[in-house]
Amino acid sequence: MAENDTTPYPAVDKPDFPAIEQRILSRWDADGTFQQSIDNRPADDEYVFYDGPPFANGLPHHGHLLTGYVKDVVPRYHTMKGRRVDRRFGWDCHGLPAEMESEKQLGVSGRVAITEYGIEKFNDFCRESVLEYTDVWQDTVTRQARWVDFENDYKTMDIDYMESVMWAFKQLWDKGLIYQDHKVMPYSWGAETPLSNFEIRLDDATRPRQDPAITVAFDLTPTDGDPGPMRILAWTTTPWTLPSNLALAVGPDIDYAVMELDGTFYVLGEAVAGGYEKQLEGATHHATIAGADLVGRTYTPLFPFFAERDDLDAFRVLPGDFVDTSEGTGIVHIAPGFGEDDQRLGQEAGLGMV
Template sequence: MAEARKTETRAEKELRILEYWKSNQIYSRHKEKNASGPLFCFYEGPPTANGRPGIHHVLSRVYKDIYIRFRGLQGYHIPRKAGWDCHGLPVEREVEKELGIKAKSEIETDVGLEKFNDLCRKSVLKYVDSWNEFSERLGFWVDLDDPYFTMDNQYIEGVWGLFKKIHEKGLLYQGYKVVPFDPVMGATMSDAEVALGYKTVEDPSFTVRFAIKDEAFNKKFGEVSFLVWTTTPWTLPSNVALALHPEADYVLFEVETGDDILAPAGETAKASSAAGAKKEKGTASGKKSASSKKSKNSAAKKSTKAAKSHAEAPQAEPAKNNAKGQVERFICARDLLSDVLRTAQGTEKVLAEFKGVDLLGLDYAPLFDFAISDLQQKAHFTIGADFVTMDTGTGIVHIAPAYGADDLEVGQSHGLPVVAAVGLDGKFSAGPYAGA
């Protein structure tokens, strides 16, 4: 026997030890030995048994087993309760694939909730035997004969009971939070789930114009538009503010527009509001990451400071067209002017320079009106934000609190409304683009 053991492989040794444990009831005897010891309770964080176990499940089970074995050696009595996770998107998605469901609404219209729930119950236990064999082969000591199921009413009522206690203590509140959302699954996603598939890609970026509608400013400088850069044009109908960095330098310049520089002017969606589109790598929007410092100051509140600055600036002549094309006036960050103009670089005429703080509180015309007809809060004016960067874009960031963590935070600090023009299906919910 000793000679045979010297030549056995690791796999053969594992099987021999497992058979020894089983034939001699080592696990049961271990529990009996520690039955009178201090309690150390272990409820397994349950896997979902609608999919087969894989190599990635090994490590977590090994960690669990090592720790509770160590506690067992210390004399603790350990109920090792196995469990099965019967809820969540993996279960629903598996059944949806089998039924060919492409939208959550089809569950009610084509299948029925009762039938769908029954199929989910059956699906969640589809591979229980495979999981049990997997656990035994790993030598994972856990009570598989009396597991708990998260779909049992007792378990569900226990969770609701905890929520009730939390509510009674006044620890629940309702508010807004920007989170990743999967329109196919009809559910939010964790940052970790999104990070698994995150990659840098080349995507179109757009520069759009927002016409300033401030009587004092327009009287001084004529018709002027802010140039705003974005990689998420679908959020523009939800725009409620424009953010500038209070300490950055901005210029008001005049330039001849053309198809290769700027698109035709227009204040509504019917006329093109794009000042050009180009390919950009990444998903930047001229903002720092969510971990960057957020603007907490009150510089963005509407005041007379901007008007005073305008009064000190020289009077500008109204823009005039010439034989070459239409002349228009825009504002962008001074350091990004050459990037904004592209092929028109060198043809611009700078009329005035400002600090960002001098441009705060100016009203402007929204690009779209179908999502903002019933707003109860003031919107569409310039605010200050420290997360605006001068690395790319125009130095002016469009703010849509419904679709960005930074946007929501700065929007809440300025009392801006939250406008969600896109529904949970990932399509516009109203207006001329409804369903698109």
Template sequence: MDGDDLPPSISFPEEEENIIRLHEKLDAFQTSCKLSSKRPSYTFYDGPPFATGLPHYGHLLAGTIKDIVTRFAYSQGYHVERHFGWDCHGLPVEYEVDKIHNITGPHDVEKMGVAAYNDKCREIVMRYSSQWKTVVQRIGRWIDFENDYRTMYPSFMESVWWAFKQLFEKGLVYRGIKVMPYSTACATPLSNFEAGQNYKDVQDPAVIVSFPLDNESGVELLAWSTTPWTLPSNLALCVNPDKDYVKLQDKSRDRVFIMMECRVSSLYKSPDDYTVLKELKGKDLSGLSYKPLFDYFIALKTSRGAFRVVCDNYVTEETGTGIVHQAPYFGE
């Protein structure tokens, strides 16, 4: 083909659709799988989306990456089975059913009957499957929709229980404690994704609390917290090891505080309100012990080394005092 044979313009979307139609005519994906059936297998687990919603940008991005991985494996001489999956469990399905049937709590489910409620959940699980298939095929991804897997299939659930049993018998399962977001309406813990679905920017309460040092009479660490209700469980204070801190004399209160140097202006309106007594790095504060606000966990001071200053780079210069109150039981 020379330059004279080229069209004056090309519609890339039309060309993409032409290629997709050609692949469908040739049954290219299934044919490629048949041709590679005797090759070594490349196992690829495709994490399933929720079956109750339409595909969005995040699904398409992840799907494109998965398609690249599996196509590359095929080109390297492997047989790659690719089965689309559906996540049919969890709150999204129940939430949709609750909206449709005006269910507000367990008493409404009891009136309907658990079996009938489960049937309603099954009915809506695959209502978006055709739209998913259209979108996924339109972006050119090769994957098998006809032999899909669904988490509601007994065979799938049994395989999960089998895998869990193997882990349990090898001593890899243990009972522990973890702080989780909790839905009072659904009476169940939430995943991080579910907890973030109703994320809102709100005005946050914040307090500045002083913690007297043990070995330096009259000197206090100024800590900042947006979760004052966690202060009874305080076990440590955290500073940034690489940032500059100051020990200053508060003239109006006649007290000595330690805080991050660049945050002083957020606490004091004028330099005349304080006198800098000493400059130091955050790492210089590491290991200092202080008096706790409450004595609930005082025994941990000697047995576990609680109520000391620790260092971490997550402490920033943007907010607070540069000293962060730590209550491990209330977070990760």
């Protein structure tokens, strides 16, 4: 240490982290460290790890880096425990991302245009374009210090891979683990196909749409104890589904106001009744009832399409755990098949499908 130096610590150059990273990666590559970690371990003590494949026609982003580190921790742990871990990388070649990118490159869009272009030609182009960024992926994953086998990678478009999926499905079928049911899914009118939840999160995958929220009055079937004709006010943000209405949902623990106007008694959430002063001008508060007291009551359907369908067991008031009074009337129109909550509630209540 120099006499005029004011610090007791020796002078140290600032570390060049990228250079350190490259030296380590170069040494691993030269020594074949990853391959030795496989070859030096017994084949009869194997831990199988197949990397959940990314879309091969998109560039890696920070989300891939985060999950990539997680995927590296598990195989490294088992490698350190002395097990043999082949880490085959994979590529997801199916789904809308591959098709959408090919449509952009070809200048075609939609089923009709693709059909005119030629299905076989379009599929061939997808197969070529889907692996466009594999080199970028390999560089990025390697820079992460992940140990991955790219030479023996798998692709979901490989015949043997697709056959393996069919084989696995057959095993589930043979064990009685496959069942048929209904599920609400987003649908693309352009692609004419259902979409996965992941696909609707893709950039520019959806378009904003604004529909009016409306309040609809349903006539309750008269029952003993009613003060007079009763109408229950339901709120919906999807008025285009009203022809398929099969039920109404209330919150069992929510209080509902019964408002009398010109001899008719209207039911809506007590907490939101103030928001309907204009529509119920001149009405008087008759009573307060619990949502649980409304459950099981029946009503007259708005439209006659399914009124005679006794097999549907429909047009009933059901309890819904998702109903609240943050907006609307505290009473929700239910059309199974048009929403996840509607479908779940309809199935739980044994409603038929229309």
